[in-house]
Amino acid sequence: MCCDKEGAAAIAYRSDCLRAHRARKVRVNVVIGTSLCKWTISYFAAAIAWLVLAEALMIAGFGSPNADVAAPDTLVIVHMLGVGWLSTSMCGALFQFVPVLAARPLYAERWTLPAFALLTAGLVALLGGFLALGGRIPQWVLLLPVGAILLIAGFTLAAINLAMTLWQARPLPTPSRFVAVGLVSIGVSVTFGAIFAFVLSGRVAGPPWSAALSVGIPLHAAAGLAGWLTFTAMGVSYRLLAMFMLAPDSDARLGRSAWFAGAAALAILVLGGVLALATAAGWNLVFSLAAASALMSLLLYGHDVLGLYRSRKRRVLELNTQMAAWSLASFAAAVILGAMLFATGSFVRHVDAFIFLVAFGWLSGLVFATLYKIVPFLTWLEVYGPVIGQVPTPRVQDLVAERRARKWFELFFIASWAATAMLLIEAPPLFRIAVAAMTVATLGMAQELVRARQLADVAAPLRLPAGTSAPRLLVSRN
Amino acid sequence: MTEFIDVDVRPILRAGGEPFSTIMVALDRLEPGQGLRLYVPFKPIPLFDVMADKGFAHHAAELEDGEWEVLFTPAVAMSQAAEPLIVASGTSDWPEPAVHLDNRDLDPPEPMVRILAATEQLAPGQTLCALLSREPVFLFRELIKRGHQWRGGFTPEGDTYQLTVRVGA
Numbered sequence: 001m002c003c004d005k006e007g008a009a010a011i012a013y014r015s016d017c018l019r020a021h022r023a024r025k026v027r028v029n030v031v032i033g034t035s036l037c038k039w040t041i042s043y044f045a046a047a048i049a050w051l052v053l054a055e056a057l058m059i060a061g062f063g064s065p066n067a068d069v070a071a072p073d074t075l076v077i078v079h080m081l082g083v084g085w086l087s088t089s090m091c092g093a094l095f096q097f098v099p100v101l102a103a104r105p106l107y108a109e110r111w112t113l114p115a116f117a118l119l120t121a122g123l124v125a126l127l128g129g130f131l132a133l134g135g136r137i138p139q140w141v142l143l144l145p146v147g148a149i150l151l152i153a154g155f156t157l158a159a160i161n162l163a164m165t166l167w168q169a170r171p172l173p174t175p176s177r178f179v180a181v182g183l184v185s186i187g188v189s190v191t192f193g194a195i196f197a198f199v200l201s202g203r204v205a206g207p208p209w210s211a212a213l214s215v216g217i218p219l220h221a222a223a224g225l226a227g228w229l230t231f232t233a234m235g236v237s238y239r240l241l242a243m244f245m246l247a248p249d250s251d252a253r254l255g256r257s258a259w260f261a262g263a264a265a266l267a268i269l270v271l272g273g274v275l276a277l278a279t280a281a282g283w284n285l286v287f288s289l290a291a292a293s294a295l296m297s298l299l300l301y302g303h304d305v306l307g308l309y310r311s312r313k314r315r316v317l318e319l320n321t322q323m324a325a326w327s328l329a330s331f332a333a334a335v336i337l338g339a340m341l342f343a344t345g346s347f348v349r350h351v352d353a354f355i356f357l358v359a360f361g362w363l364s365g366l367v368f369a370t371l372y373k374i375v376p377f378l379t380w381l382e383v384y385g386p387v388i389g390q391v392p393t394p395r396v397q398d399l400v401a402e403r404r405a406r407k408w409f410e411l412f413f414i415a416s417w418a419a420t421a422m423l424l425i426e427a428p429p430l431f432r433i434a435v436a437a438m439t440v441a442t443l444g445m446a447q448e449l450v451r452a453r454q455l456a457d458v459a460a461p462l463r464l465p466a467g468t469s470a471p472r473l474l475v476s477r478n
Numbered sequence: 479m480t481e482f483i484d485v486d487v488r489p490i491l492r493a494g495g496e497p498f499s500t501i502m503v504a505l506d507r508l509e510p511g512q513g514l515r516l517y518v519p520f521k522p523i524p525l526f527d528v529m530a531d532k533g534f535a536h537h538a539a540e541l542e543d544g545e546w547e548v549l550f551t552p553a554v555a556m557s558q559a560a561e562p563l564i565v566a567s568g569t570s571d572w573p574e575p576a577v578h579l580d581n582r583d584l585d586p587p588e589p590m591v592r593i594l595a596a597t598e599q600l601a602p603g604q605t606l607c608a609l610l611s612r613e614p615v616f617l618f619r620e621l622i623k624r625g626h627q628w629r630g631g632f633t634p635e636g637d638t639y640q641l642t643v644r645v646g647a
Binding site for chain 2: 035099100103104105106107108109164168170243244246248250252313314377380381385386388389390393395396
């Protein structure tokens with residue numbers, strides 16, 4: 001039979017392969033691998049819908065980010081983005097990605113739809129509770145604890161599913177350890193959130209609870225935004241960037257220092273924060289130590305990512321990897337901005353701009369860059385997997401039109417940076433114009449994902465060869 | 479020496495599935511004289527009686543983390559083989575690979591595409607050997623659907639995943 005490569009290199013490789021074959025050097029392990037998570041695409045679609053809704057509200061001037069962070073209307077926007085957009089897309093991506101990291105199937109695929117329903121219902125109730133708190137819908141403050149309970153249930157179901165999948169794959173590779181810390185962090189964030197919901201709705205009262213409300217908000221936000229969303233995204237990016245840039249990542253030490261420093265930062269913040277809460281002292285020390293450790297983690301992460309970029313074998317990067325680089329640049333900018341605001345003592349005043357840059361330039365940018373790769377990939381696998389090798393099939397990149405999509409990504413990043421700047425100079429009308437540009441870009445990127453799902457950019461002869469059937473827009477066949 | 483067919487039901491059990499039918503399907507597919515090597519997360523004591531009724535002796539060995547590897551050897555082979563429990567654990571009972579692929583520097587999912595395309599060119603029973611830079615987790619389900627068997631693992635250096643696929647009938 002044929003050999004894939006000719007020449008000396010191929011012969012050398014071939015003898016390696018045969019030697020391993022004969023000497024039984026490889027660990028023989030027959031596993032079933034992983035498959036498509038049926039509801040991942042549904043998570044993504046719902047997440048984008050929440051993003052568009054939040055953007056529309058910001059354009060309308062609802063929940064002005066310059067207002068008090070704890071104002072009910074601001075809380076509506078913040079949770080629509082943090083839970084609806086970022087956490088929903090993160091859960092959907094992790095249901096697909098954690099089994100790849102663990103090289104085994106998701107612990108309980110059948111839990112993914114109930115988790116989705118609980119998260120969505122919980123968020124709707126929570127938002128209703130905030131609206132009631134702001135007097136926009138009277139007498140419905142009870143929705144706050146109802147939403148909190150539903151969200152606890154949804155996040156618990158999702159986190160246990162992911163944690164059990166990881167647990168079976170011990171010892172964990174470094175990217176999985178980031179995800180594990182992320183799962184603990186979402187637990188912390190949701191716990192604090194639930195306490196707030198009960199306090200704000202008047203279900204519980206008294207000094208310890210009201211103190212939790214005043215000091216707990218930074219912990220709630222940091223555990224959610226930094227521990228859950230950012231730390232998880234960092235871990236996942238190690239594997240995704242290596243995969244898409246063809247960079248070697250088999251060194252088990254890669255990312256370990258960044259993980260250690262980051263996990264330490266979160267531990268200091270949460271444990272120290274609870275201690276500070278109990279003793280009503282030492283909050284500044286806790287925050288400073290955690291910030292220093294977090295900064296160390298981010299510097300190490302930046303060093304690792306640059307190392308992956310330099311050692312890549314793929315010279316020309318695809319749009320998704322290029323845009324991931326833009327989001328990493330936004331992340332670096334957010335770290336510098338945060339440090340500058342902190343140094344000048346204006347962090348509290350401009351915390352909105354800092355959080356906006358983290359949420360949009362970094363996290364949303366990375367999520368969109370990732371979606372632009374995994375939605376076409378999952379669609380391709382779903383449609384063409386069964387007939388690969390039997391009939392001519394398109395390549396994954398034939399499902400997308402990068403040149404057309406690029407402008408939406410560029411607009412999204414530039415508009416998110418502009419919006420951050422408008423928050424810094426406190427110019428609400430210009431901020432709303434920048435958000436409008438972001439919304440146009442969001443809709444443009446969503447349209448590109450829909451086109452990939454519909455195989456709209458695949459040349460007709462290859463689109464649906466014999467033995468294949470068209471994918472459904474919002475649900476995968478698995 | 480008895481040839482063993484590997485069946486790993488750990489993922490099925492972890493996913494909340496029922497492994498018995500998979501084991502029985504594998505049993506039905508055994509050639510005369512072939513045995514079954516079963517990987518399970520617990521010692522499957524009830525299965526021993528079922529298999530004994532079907533003429534298989536068992537030898538269970540505990541692996542790391544409390545998981546078990548159980549060898550079911552056909553009773554006839556037991557009586558004939560001089561060393562029945564020292565069995566082939568590599569791919570040495572499969573024919574030499576007819577195709578070699580070095581897919582280490584290819585973009586995902588190109589390694590998978592090449593392997594599946596190559597299997598289409600092979601006759602039943604033939605094998606191919608492929609080197610990959612990571613475990614091809616999405617490939618396995620396509621191999622299952624097509625009735626192929628595979629064995630794979632990382633080389634001791636940890637930077638190459640070596641996969642051998644045997645084309646099913």
